Amino acid sequence: MAVLVVNQGAEWTQELYQATFDRAIPDRTNPPAGMVAHYAAPSEGGGWQVIDVWESEEAFRRFLEESVVPAAKELGAPPFESHVTELYNSLVA
Template identity: 75%
Template sequence: MAVLVHNQSADWTRELYEATFDRVIPDRTNPPAGLIAHFGAPRDAGGWQVIDVWESEDAFRRFLDGTVVPAATELGAPPFDTVVVELHNSLIPAAP
């Protein structure tokens, strides 16, 4: 079952997000197994948020625990909150 993942933290910055992203997905043409979509943006209240769609929660957790957390820890990043919910519906329009 596909899942929607929302990660956020008031203590993350754009620069920290970009440094982490560059480490965990250095080749944008070769995304991690199970990743369907990824979006990063500032939060209205300050900080940073990431919203992903994954094929399964297991695929997300493998990437989070095996790749993201070690890279973020190495960069001295603060923790972030994660919410995972089953995806009910999606629409990804075809490119023109």
């Protein structure tokens, strides 16, 4: 079942996000297995947010643990929160 993932980091910046992204997904033409869509933007209250759609929570967790967490640790990044929920509907124009 597809899932919607919302990641938020109150102390994250665009530069930190980009550096982490570049390490976790070094080739944009070869996205991680199970990733359907990826969006990133500043959070309204400050910090940074990333919203993804994944084929499954397992695919997201695998990418998080194998790629994102090591990249973020390498950069000395502050923590962020991830919220996963089953996706009900989507529309891409």
